[in-house]
Each structure stands twice: as structure tokens, then as C-alpha cells.
Amino acid sequence: MITIDKSLCIGKGSERYCYRHPGDQDICIKVAYKAARNNKQNIKEYQYYRKRLKRVSSWAHIPRCHGWVATDLGSGLAFDFISDMHGQPCKSLHEALASGALSLEQLAGPLEDLRSYLLKNRIIVCDLRSKNILCRTEGHQVRLYLVDGLGNGDFLKIADHVPALAKAKIERHWRRLMVEVEKL
Ligand SMILES: Nc1ncnc2c1ncn2[C@@H]1O[C@H](COP(=O)(O)OP(=O)(O)O)[C@@H](O)[C@H]1O
Ligand SMILES: [Mg+2]
The missing domain is CATH 3.30.200.20 (Phosphorylase Kinase; domain 1)
Incomplete structure (x- = not known):
């Protein structure tokens, strides 16, 4: 224990x-x-x-x-534990944007990397929000990690077995995330 x-x-x-x-x-x-x-x-x-x-x-x-x-x-x-290069906790996407530490322009590439990773691996998301995404700074690059909200929230989890449905679901949640981050 x-x-x-x-x-x-x-x-x-x-x-x-x-x-x-x-x-x-x-x-x-x-x-x-x-x-x-x-x-x-x-x-x-x-x-x-x-x-x-x-x-x-x-x-x-x-x-x-x-x-x-x-x-x-x-x-x-x-x-x-997703930490920065010094072993310290990373800022969430929410904190990074709200504080002005990173801009949406700077995050465009990292966001696209995360989106294509989720699509490629068919990782279904049920709570894709900026507070559940961490920004790991690696030199001049930023890598985003989704640390919460993974999984299919549907009662019948058909999208787990049908790639086209998984893709549509990921894209739908992604569009909602973009609406959220554009307001920060
Ligand atoms: N794997 C992780 N590595 C580092 N920090 C994490 C990790 N998972 C969560 N955190 C931090 O803890 C917070 C709460 O965790 P989270 O999984 O979002 O809880 P909840 O499911 O209650 O929303 C996150 O917002 C993040 O700051
Ligand atoms: Mg959370």
C-alpha cells in the first residue's frame, strides 16, 4: 500500500x-x-x-x-507522469493559452500533430478539452499530450469497431475543442 x-x-x-x-x-x-x-x-x-x-x-x-x-x-x-525536461509538471493547453504563454499560432502545428495522432491510432475521445491536454516544451518545439477524456462514452460502442465512425467521432470532438480554444 x-x-x-x-x-x-x-x-x-x-x-x-x-x-x-x-x-x-x-x-x-x-x-x-x-x-x-x-x-x-x-x-x-x-x-x-x-x-x-x-x-x-x-x-x-x-x-x-x-x-x-x-x-x-x-x-x-x-x-x-508527463513532465517538462526538468521533471516539473507541464502547463495545460488551457493555462498556456489563457496566460498568453503560448499563442494559438504557435500551437497550430502541435495541435495538428495531436489531431493526426488520434485519427491514425483511432483513439476515441469523450472529453476533449483544453484542461485535459498538457503542453510539453521540448527545446523550441511543443508536444501536446492528452491525459484525460480517452474512451468512448456511448452506451453501444460501435465506433470502437468501425474506423469510419471512430474518425467522425474524433473529428466532431476536435471541432468542439477548436471552438473552445479560440475563445481562450
Ligand atoms: N499523466 C499525467 N501527467 C502529468 N499530469 C497529469 C497527468 N494526468 C493528469 N495530470 C494533471 O492532473 C490534472 C487532473 O487529472 P485529470 O485526469 O484531468 O482528472 P479528471 O479526470 O478528474 O478531470 C490534469 O488536468 C493535469 O494537470
Ligand atoms: Mg480532466
Whole structure:
């Protein structure tokens, strides 16, 4: 059982806290606010990684999932910790645009890279928002990582099996993301 010190918290999303792993600087652990009762987001994401993402050929824009870890805050899901070149947390796309640290023009190329990666690997998204995308600065380049909102939210997950439907779904969510980021 891993004991999580609250000072290891790197982010708070809509359902989960994200902590650095106390013994492994490359790993983060996501724990639901009320882990004991409600671990829905972790369970859904774990299923999507296990069933659908095992065929993904590159992890250039999403973290790997390393499975369940028992913590004193409940059952957590471990992922690659997406950090900058100094090991520090990255800004989200939302923060980067809202603070003016990066402009939409500077992000046009990185956004296109992420879009084509999702399409190529048929990674279905259900919550494609600027807060779920991290900006990793690599020298003069920026690489975007989608760290949350992966998976098909439909009751009948037909798009998981029909590439044309997967593509249409990804494109639809992408258009919504563009509307969101243009307002930031
Ligand atoms: N793999 C990761 N590497 C680094 N930081 C992350 C990672 N996953 C999440 N975070 C940070 O933690 C925050 C909350 O995580 P998120 O998965 O979005 O939780 P929720 O599902 O509750 O919205 C993110 O906005 C991001 O800042
Ligand atoms: Mg989130």
C-alpha cells in the first residue's frame, strides 16, 4: 500500500486528484475524490486502455497506463507522469493559452500533430478539452499530450469497431475543442 502525501498533488480534475508517485518520479497516480465509493472515471479509462489501446503503436501523445495501485486514499490508477525536461509538471493547453504563454499560432502545428495522432491510432475521445491536454516544451518545439477524456462514452460502442465512425467521432470532438480554444 502506497501512502500519498498531499504535497505530491500535481492536479485536480473534475473527478480525480493526480499525485506524483512517492517512489517513482516517472509515474503519477490518479485517485477519485471519493475513491472508496466512486472510481468510475478510473475504471472506464482502465478498460479503454486495456481493451482498445493495446494496439496503439506509439505513445507520443498519450501517457501509458500502468494499472492499479493500492493507496491510503483508495485504489488509484498509475500513468506515465508527463513532465517538462526538468521533471516539473507541464502547463495545460488551457493555462498556456489563457496566460498568453503560448499563442494559438504557435500551437497550430502541435495541435495538428495531436489531431493526426488520434485519427491514425483511432483513439476515441469523450472529453476533449483544453484542461485535459498538457503542453510539453521540448527545446523550441511543443508536444501536446492528452491525459484525460480517452474512451468512448456511448452506451453501444460501435465506433470502437468501425474506423469510419471512430474518425467522425474524433473529428466532431476536435471541432468542439477548436471552438473552445479560440475563445481562450
Ligand atoms: N499523466 C499525467 N501527467 C502529468 N499530469 C497529469 C497527468 N494526468 C493528469 N495530470 C494533471 O492532473 C490534472 C487532473 O487529472 P485529470 O485526469 O484531468 O482528472 P479528471 O479526470 O478528474 O478531470 C490534469 O488536468 C493535469 O494537470
Ligand atoms: Mg480532466
